[in-house]
Amino acid sequence: MFPFSSAVTSFPISLAEKPGPAHNVMVKEVWGFNALIEWEPPKDDGNSEITGYSIQKADKKTMEWFTVYEHNRLTRCTVSDLIMGNEYFFRVFSENICGLSENPGVTKNTAYIQKSGIICKRMDYQEHDFRMAPMFLTPLVDRTVVAGYTTALNCAVRGHPKPRVIWMKNKMDLSGDPKFLQKNSQGVLTLNIRKPSPFDSATYSCKAINELGEAFVECKLEVKAPQ
Template sequence: MATYWVRVIATNYGGDGEPQGFDNYIIAMPPPGLSPARNYLAKRWFPVPKHVTITNSDKGSQLWIPTSDRPDSGIYTITVKNIVGQASFNVEIRVTDDPKPPGPVELDQNIPGTVTLSWTPSPDEKRDDRLHYMVAKKDSFKCSWRTVADNLFNNKCTVVNILSGREYHFRVFAKNDIGPSPPSESPVFGTIKEKGKFKVDMPERKSLDFQSPPSFIVPLKKRTTPQGYECYMSCAVKGDPAPRVTWYRNDMSLNTNTNYHITNVCGVCSLLILRVGPKDNGEYKVVIENKLGTAECSMMLNSEEELQLLDRS
């Protein structure tokens, strides 16, 4: 009875790789003959290529590919026989290399909030049926790369959740059984966020003119004053600018006459005669004026036994 262990060693110009052993082994009695053969699926009858070396010994069998290339990939079958029967074991060998990066990346935005990436295929795409693509994204807000799509077997990808006002960077990797390729960088993609200007619609200002010509709010009123008593006369005026007030008796100005006490407080104009006598009889008149006009009102004062105050306003 004989026991056989099988292992596979990958080798190239750089040397041999680590041997790959198998958990199961072959037991036969009497010791079988070993006959490794290459299985090309539909071409099972093809022999092992000439550059492949097979070494058989009492302890095992070795298949050595000194310079491996992608065409050497496939399923290899080792068959052992003796007079009792035969047994077979399959080994899949894939020969690959670091993937080459895809070509230039182009960006297109047809729908707001999305961007579509397209790129030229990697040169290894036709030679490696397991080659696929991965897309990573980085924006100006987070500043860290994040995978947005993986296991892509085409050359186009649409990325969603694209926000306005941010800049985006994209990377496309080609990946196979060994790992990812160097990335192909996309142009910087950014959308400008239009900020509306803060605007307050103010009502149109209307220039208001508060100026007004002088007028009397309360005119002079009749007064009855016996001789020897005081007499108080008053009126209320308005106007803008504030009008100038002048008191007259018989058309003679009284503003500078010290015998009469004249005041003008907040538009209330008054004249006080401390002791009325015959000499105070006559017509009293108030004239108010500003740049917009003039107004006047008058009354008669008679200090006889029955005084009559006549309002001629």
């Protein structure tokens, strides 16, 4: 009868589980509509070889996550077809034989896809002052006319702000006198005199005034009786 042996053979057993998240996920470079994402392997591989990574993106405005790569073997990837003017976060899940990590590694920085075109830099400059005191471009001219025929005196003025215009006869304001019709067409000034008589012979003047100053022109009008 053989003696009974109580010897027991033992060997180690390793239990695999899901890995930890990818570590130190970063946006490394952005160009055009593309972003380069890099990361480090998880600190905990779940006692099983890391077989790949799943990468997702989210627009900062909505923070809705969309998968862009699955089973990516490298610890880097280029995400393309990003939208101009948008800003993106990215996250990376690790994967082993047991599946994806419960939590992802998320980028702390973002990828901003700049709008294309020329960027205009505002230059410092002194705004031009368009204000000016009144200045007569065309003066009044001495005239001799025949009584009974409507006549007109003309001149032209420029100024900004638009000047106030005063017509005078022998230094007396003609405003409100129905015999004299005053017109201003974009700085061209006209004084119409209805059926002048010898009594209307006088020195006529025009004054233009604004907040920056004033200007003055005058002429002599002689009204002769018909022959």
